[in-house]
Amino acid sequence: MLRIQPGVNMQSEQQQKYRDDYYATVIDSVGDGVIVVGSNGRITLCNPAAEQITGFSQRQAKGAEFDKLFSLETTLVEMLTKTMRTGITISDHENVVVRSTGKITPVAVTCYPLVEGSGENIGAILTLKDITYIRELEAAVRQADRLSTLGTLAAGLAHEVKNPLGGIKGAAQLLEREFSPESEMLEYTRVVIRETERIDHIIRELLELASPRALQIGPVNLHRILGDILLLQKQAVVDRQIAFVQHLDPSIPEIMADYEMLTRLFLNLICNAIDAMGVDGRLTVTSRVLSDYRMTQNQRNSRMVAIEVADDGPGIPPEDLENIWTPFFTTKSGGTGLGLTICHKIVSEHRGMIKAESDPGHGTKFTVLLPLVR
Numbered sequence: 001m002l003r004i005q006p007g008v009n010m011q012s013e014q015q016q017k018y019r020d021d022y023y024a025t026v027i028d029s030v031g032d033g034v035i036v037v038g039s040n041g042r043i044t045l046c047n048p049a050a051e052q053i054t055g056f057s058q059r060q061a062k063g064a065e066f067d068k069l070f071s072l073e074t075t076l077v078e079m080l081t082k083t084m085r086t087g088i089t090i091s092d093h094e095n096v097v098v099r100s101t102g103k104i105t106p107v108a109v110t111c112y113p114l115v116e117g118s119g120e121n122i123g124a125i126l127t128l129k130d131i132t133y134i135r136e137l138e139a140a141v142r143q144a145d146r147l148s149t150l151g152t153l154a155a156g157l158a159h160e161v162k163n164p165l166g167g168i169k170g171a172a173q174l175l176e177r178e179f180s181p182e183s184e185m186l187e188y189t190r191v192v193i194r195e196t197e198r199i200d201h202i203i204r205e206l207l208e209l210a211s212p213r214a215l216q217i218g219p220v221n222l223h224r225i226l227g228d229i230l231l232l233q234k235q236a237v238v239d240r241q242i243a244f245v246q247h248l249d250p251s252i253p254e255i256m257a258d259y260e261m262l263t264r265l266f267l268n269l270i271c272n273a274i275d276a277m278g279v280d281g282r283l284t285v286t287s288r289v290l291s292d293y294r295m296t297q298n299q300r301n302s303r304m305v306a307i308e309v310a311d312d313g314p315g316i317p318p319e320d321l322e323n324i325w326t327p328f329f330t331t332k333s334g335g336t337g338l339g340l341t342i343c344h345k346i347v348s349e350h351r352g353m354i355k356a357e358s359d360p361g362h363g364t365k366f367t368v369l370l371p372l373v374r
């Protein structure tokens with residue numbers, strides 16, 4: 001551990017070394033990425049957070065020409081060139097992404113001129129902030145807005161349909177009694193009754209979706225929920241070659257949540273995964289704790305538990321991926337398309353997040369994040 005003690009008399013060389021180490025420690029401790037570029041365009045400093053964001057190690061970065069190393073990131077290079085030329089500070093919190101890690105990381109960037117005491121411009125400092133979580137949260141808010149409008153519409157419609165439907169069912173039940181057991185009409189009446197019951201089920205789900213029920217919060221053991229669902233589902237598909245794999249972190253404590261709602265959530269996700277797979281496949285359920293997951297910019301970092309339900313089915317085509325949360329979006333002949341809408345609502349009510357990732361042809365992964373402490 002480095003300690004600078006002002007006032008202690010040291011040799012000037014030693015003092016200089018301490019000072020250098022001190023500043024290096026300060027820069028390394030900054031949570032945002034910091035890259036310093038000299039007037040010759042070469043990188044002189046790159047802290048660990050910048051390493052993580054860009055995917056370039058300090059060894060790769062130090063001494064490298066900035067515009068060569070970041071040749072893919074034209075916006076970043078343009079910002080740096082402008083600051084070096086004009087000596088002004090430039091920020092861009094919207095348009096910059098970094099690709100070198102193999103994935104696209106959205107970043108908020110500020111580029112400051114590096115000015116010596118004499119006023120001479122000797123380079124530039126770039127600060128990079130990974131805003132992946134902020135982008136995810138913005139998308140979740142947009143999604144929630146869309147769903148709440150649709151939910152209100154659907155609820156209105158459901159109310160309108162509910163009463164006439166009751167009338168149809170009642171009349172069909174009366175008719176059923178009128179026909180003799182041999183009558184062909186009896187079968188038709190039963191079809192009417194069965195189908196009205198199916199519509200009634202959809203309407204009940206829709207109404208529940210739109211009118212929030214107060215959560216019944218209590219301590220919930222997530223692994224028990226997952227274990228119970230998997231046990232039952234294994235039985236339901238004994239005639240198929242589906243492997244059920246569980247990677248559950250035993251250190252996850254009970255969370256405060258609604259047991260019934262979470263059962264519904266994971267049952268929906270696991271049934272969807274099973275529906276997606278053919279006669280054989282592999283369903284993997286994983287749980288782990290994410291420490292310091294930042295839900296919003298202003299909120300304190302909170303510990304979240306992540307539960308993933310992954311399958312190796314056909315996946316979801318990119319054009320469908322954004323529609324799967326929409327009520328009634330289904331690609332199944334017998335599906336209602338309400339399952340994931342309900343899942344989304346349950347997770348939002350628990351102040352969590354849900355996301356879907358899919359690699360068409362290789363499978364789909366749903367990740368649910370729930371706060372460990374409410």
Ligand SMILES: Nc1ncnc2c1ncn2[C@@H]1O[C@H](COP(=O)(O)OP(=O)(O)OP(=O)(O)O)[C@@H](O)[C@H]1O
Pocket residue numbers: 268272273276311313314315316324329330331332334335336337338339340341364
């Ligand atoms: N694991 C998965 N793999 C592939 N596609 C999926 C998966 N999960 C969901 N989907 C797609 O998303 C659609 C919507 O799912 P959702 O659960 O909302 O409705 P559903 O399963 O079709 O009907 P239900 O209301 O009975 O659940 C599905 O029809 C399917 O196309």
Ligand SMILES: [Mg+2]
Pocket residue numbers: 268271272339340
């Ligand atoms: Mg479903």
